[in-house]
Amino acid sequence: MRIKFWLIVIEGALLAIAAIAGVLAFQIWQNPIYSSDPKQKAGCIKTLTVGRSVEGILIEACQLNGSNPQAENTLLVVGTIHGDEPDGKLVIDELLTEPAPVNGEIWVIRDGNPDGAKLETRRNANEVDINRNFPIKWVASDPSARTYSGPSPASEPETLALMNAVELIKPTQIVVFHQPYEQIDCPPDRPKTISDRLSQLTGFKSECIPGEKSGSPTNSYTGTFTIWVNSTFPDATAVTFELGVTTTQTKIETIAKALRVLATEPSI
């Protein structure tokens, strides 16, 4: 009697385990293990898969709820390219809490280097600095350098994902977050109007960042995302927004608000 009881218990437990495994398998089948960023997904009207990282994590662009595709401007905000500069993702999270403003269209890519974020390193899983790997003004560099530009221009899947996003979304303005210089850089090959406007709206200073800050012997940046965008798309202006070492919630909210305003203003 006692043995039978325990057999029934064990059988029941096995059935329960099988059922749970079945549900999990179904979920994984529906959403691959390297699935979408759940934080990003909540506030989106549309999600585009633009690529995958070296380790296979999806890189997705999200069109904010309430975006107006007829808006004069299309603003794309990239939370991070360097894995050890995570604070831009907090601005994206803040943006995702509200729909896009009326007459505005906002797209976000929360994380352009998810492997780097996981490893907490600047570079990707191939130890390449994505923000030196773009195919305009690309310069070969030492693989041991923290700004290693990769074996060839646009060799990295994360670089291709960001290029793909810009080609698909066709933004007129792009703001990409970095850390820690706490300033808004000048957009390469463009007047600094957008930097000055963002400065006015956020209180961050608008000032060109010399290339030597990243260890460039020529004192100029090479193969960056903003260089590639501004050289390739005459109607787009991409700018680097450097957050500080740490970012307060007040600053995050101020910057998110500023981006909403920017999205509704005439293209600059």
Ligand SMILES: [Zn+2]
């Ligand atoms: Zn950076």
